Amino acid sequence: MAEHPAYPVGLRLTGRRVVVLGGGQVAQRRLPALIAAGADVRLVSPDATPSVEAMADAGEITWERRPYAEGDLADAWYALIATSDSEANTAASAEAERHRVWCVRSDDADQATAWTPATGHSEGVTVAVLTTDARHRDPRHTAAIRDAVVEGLRDGTLVAPHRRTRTPGVALVGGGPGDPDLITVRGRRLLAEADVVIADRLGPRDLLAELPPHVEVIDAAKIPYGRFMAQEAINNALIEHAKQGKAVVRLKGGDPFVFGRGMEEAQALAEAGIPCTVVPGISSSISVPGAAGIPVTHRGVAHEFTVVSGHVAPDDERSLVDWPSLAKLTGTLVILMGVDKIGRIAETLVAHGRSPETPVALVQEGTTAAQRRVDATLATVAETVVAREVRPPAVIVVGEVVGVGPHGTA
Structure with missing residues (x-):
């Protein structure tokens, strides 16, 4: 059998019985795809990882908490054998052969009747990669090929013509x-x-x-x-x-x-x-602070973050932001489009209760090669913006989280 390549095929498992023996890491990796395929999954294992147990608790699979027993594969269309008991794996594999059930073995691929390909998905297309020569099987190589093809389909570098009428x-x-x-x-x-x-x-x-x-x-x-x-x-x-x-x-x-x-x-x-x-x-409201080493929330420091637009000053009648209420919050305030208004914003926050010493960070051109971070406080941010020539686009972060990261002021 090893002299011949595997025959690739797509199994339609919707509503059909699939038996998984073993509830460890192999099952944890394989079960989501079986569930997504609509299979009627029956897990037989004395124990399972927390993730597998959660699938059973959610009703996605049926879990029988016991070791493998003869007859477990009788009604299966497909079987995944992944226990830590080699004798049980061999016995289950033999049962699968007798019942003509396609069977994958995690411990000995050469004794299996089916192999699991490295698979990936992109916009309705499933990419499955198998090694054709069993003597030179390298899961890392097949996974790398899978990743390259899927990435090419996703980012457009690998383009295949669509044979369908495209809806404008x-x-x-x-x-x-x-x-x-x-x-x-x-x-x-x-x-x-x-x-x-x-x-x-x-x-x-x-x-x-x-x-x-x-x-x-x-x-x-x-x-x-x-x-x-x-x-x-x-x-x-x-x-x-x-x-x-x-x-x-x-x-x-x-x-x-x-x-x-x-x-x-x-x-x-x-x-x-x-x-x-x-x-x-x-959104730049979370990604730009993160790229500058600032978490918008942090245990024991900030349990909330608020994102507001600063393109209209607090004293402008067009403003829809309740700045006095924001000043009373203890969490993180992220201000977008507010570089030229930050002086009046800082004055308003301080006037309504925020400490003048509250840390402020301005991250200009965040996530790009031109990114730079300028730190200040509510008391000094207006003059700092002018002195350091901060220009839009810049994300402004107000709160104690500014000093949390490795590049912070704390």
Whole structure:
């Protein structure tokens, strides 16, 4: 048998009995895929890892708390043998052979009738990699091939033509805080499939250089106090290109719905009858502080964090932020778009109860090669911003967590 390669096949296990012998680490790794396949999973094992036990408690599998016994595989379509008892494994393997049950053995692959491939998934496609030569089987090699293929499908570097009619529409993609590696895999794949990309200034600009030449890139930059593309014009551009049958990506910084006006665009698209997909992104409100060594929460220091927009000053009648209430909180305050208003914000927080000595960190161009961190206090932050020439985009963190990390002031 070892002289012939394994025959690859996809098992449709929905509603069919699968028996797993052993509740250890092998079962813990394999069970989620069996559950996802809709299999009727029966676990036979005297004990199990906490994760496997949680699957049983949730009703995802049926657990019989005992060792393997003859007859356990009689009604199975597929079996995974992964106990620590080699004699039991051999006996179960022999039973599987008698009942013509495809059987995987974790302790001796050569005695199994089936092998588990290294698998991965990307947008409805399952990639399964098997070593064809049993004499040179290397799980690390097959896993590396699997990872390379899946990563290529996800980030668009491995592109296969779609043999289907593509439905035109718009994807609102959160690009993350700036580092191109921090966009989601789904967002990167949609970029690779786009005909038109309408990009914000704060989106991950390096990703635009990877786009094929035929992709039209529209600059929708809203540069503070400079040229900008009105929101209505952005909405119209999204609608017009989608109506032309194109796949449109609206590439935004951070997350589309965290001060990103993403819902305004989604509403405009809905009114025009344009399908819209929202791809969440990593918000700069948590990722940028983290990249600068600041946890927005920390045991014994902060049990809450609040994210607010600072683009409108506290004394401006347009402000929707309850700054007096925020001043009374003891947790972390994260302020976005507030560099030019931080002086008045700090004064308001102090006037309503925050200590002037409260630490403040400003993280400019977070997660990019130009990232820099400037520390101050509520009492000194206004003059520090001017003296250190802090410019947008910068995330401002107020609270004791500023001094927690290895680069903090504490």
